Amino acid sequence: MTRFTRNPAVLVLEDGTRHAGHAYGATGTTLGExxxxxxxxxxxxxxxxxSYAGQIVLQTAPHIGNTGMNGEDPESRRIWVAGYIVRDPSRVVSNWRADESLDDALVNDGIVGISGIDTRAVTRHIRSAGSMRGGIFSGDAAGLNPEEQLRLVREAPAMAGQNLSAAVSVSVAEVTPASGERLGALAVLDLGVKQSTIDNLAARGFEVHVLPQTATLADIRAIDPVAVFYSNGPGDPAASDAHVEVLRGVLDAGLxxxxxxxxxxxxxxxxxxxTYKLPFGHRGINQPVLDKTTGRVEITxxxxxxxVDAPLDGEFDSPHGYGRVEVSHIGLNDRVVEGLRALDIPAFSVQYHPEAAAGPHDANYLFDRFRDLVVATRTASPRTTGDSTNA
Structure with missing residues (x-):
């Protein structure tokens, strides 16, 4: 049974908007986007x-928590959101796989939340005004002077300019064996990698080496990888120049x-x-994307x-000399770049999540596409024993 109180809580946005509700999860103060x-x-x-580190997440679905929390489905070692906003938390847990209630999990990880507010109104406001800093105040903090609450919110760091990879990455390398026939070692730079991604890569025959976000090109070469993977993660890509420089070394090596x-x-x-910041971003499991290679529309x-800021139509030359590039996937709601493909080097990427737990699975084929790219590259240019710069 979920614990429910009528203890007051308030959500304060940086433009001064306030929404009063009830404490949910841990009590106290939390700040974030x-x-x-x-x-x-x-x-x-x-x-x-x-990837949600530093963000206060609002669920647009009104009823949250009915299936509880279990030990099999987490994407990482803990809850990462800075805070949590729901309208109607479930009073009971009704799933045979549940180990605890959502409320208990939030308390255990110290996540301050709020319930009982009009989440539709907040969502419409953010869609108009854009994502903004906010704070949830409950417990003793709920009694703070409104001007003091607003001051705390406005003094919180904005998401633009933040490098958050260190907060979510592993500190030492971790290895997951390949499932079935081993294709080779895969270097995964952990910028906030999800467990479902590791599982999908291992299922394609990769021995997955998850490396700390501080890994250098020499660290990557040391495992003699057949390929390199960069994960999802929080923060502003413009604040990750060191990761970009390592990646250029990977591309130069032909991996x-x-x-x-x-x-x-x-x-x-x-x-x-x-790269640039979107007004309110894309978050959810129901986003339509066009794969320009196949002409297929996928729900992702x-x-x-x-x-990424790039021309949507046709090929263009990489400004840094990596040959021809094209936008491979486009978001159909707002025509945002959702994928890139290099035509002269073996590299591609997508903005969304093909691992997609808890679904949908329309884009899962991209892991097969990656495996096929690795096999084709190795066939075209056989690796020299001990030389990790050859793909």
């Missing part, structure tokens, strides 16, 4: 996605590369393209507040 997620299911995967989400933005910057899972 307020964003909305449109999925009706998969809240456990959302909460444990490291096949695949990037997801943050990895897509960093590939764009490595190729010489710019998204979590990004930044995007």
């Amino acid at each position: 307020v964003v909305f997620a449109t999925g009706m299911t998969g809240y456990q995967e959302t909460l444990t996605d490291p 096949p590369f695949f990037g997801i989400c943050f990895g897509n933005q960093l590939l764009g910057r490595a190729l010489g393209l710019g 899972a998204h979590n990004h507040g930044f995007a």
Whole structure:
């Protein structure tokens, strides 16, 4: 049974907007960028996605928590959201796989939340005004002077300019064995990688080496990888120049590369393209994307507040000398770049999440496409024993 109190809480946005509700999860003060997620299911995967670090997540679905939380579906080792906003939390947990209630999980990880507010009104406001800093105040903090609450919100750091990779990355390398026939070692730079991504890569025959975000090109070469992967993660890609420089070394070495989400933005910057902050981002599991290669429209899972700035039609030359590039995927709601493909080097990326737990699975084929790229590259240019610069 979920614990419910009528203890007061308030959500304060940086433009002075206030929404009074009830404390949910841990009590206290939390600050972050307020964003909305449109999925009706998969809240456990959302909460444990490291890409949400630094963000207060608002669920647009009104009823949250009915399936509880379990030990099998987390995408990482903890809940990462800075805060949580729901309208109607479920009073009971009604799923045989549940180990605890959502409320208990929030308390255990110290996540301050708020319930009982008009989440539709907040979502419409953010859609008009854009994502903004906010704060949830409950417990003793709920009694703070409104001017003091607003001051705290406005003094919180904006998402633009933040490098958050260190907060979510592993500190030492971790290895997951390949499932079935081993294709080779895969270097995964952990910028906030999800467990579903690791599982999908291992299922394609990769021995997955998850490396800390501080890994250098020498660290990557040391495992003699057949390819390199950059994961999803939080923060501003413009604040990750060190990761971009490592990636340029990977591209120069001819190693096949695949990037997801943050990895897509960093590939764009490595190729010489710019990135920019979206007004309110894409977050949810119901986003339509066009795969220009096949002409197929896919329903996909998204979590990004930044995007790559690139021409949508035709080929263009990489400003940093990596040959021809094309935008491979386009978001159909607002024509945002959702994928890049290099035509003269073995590298591609997508902005959304083909691992997509808890779904949809329309884009899961991209892991097969990556495996095929690695096999084709190795066949065209056989690797020399002990020389990790050859793909």
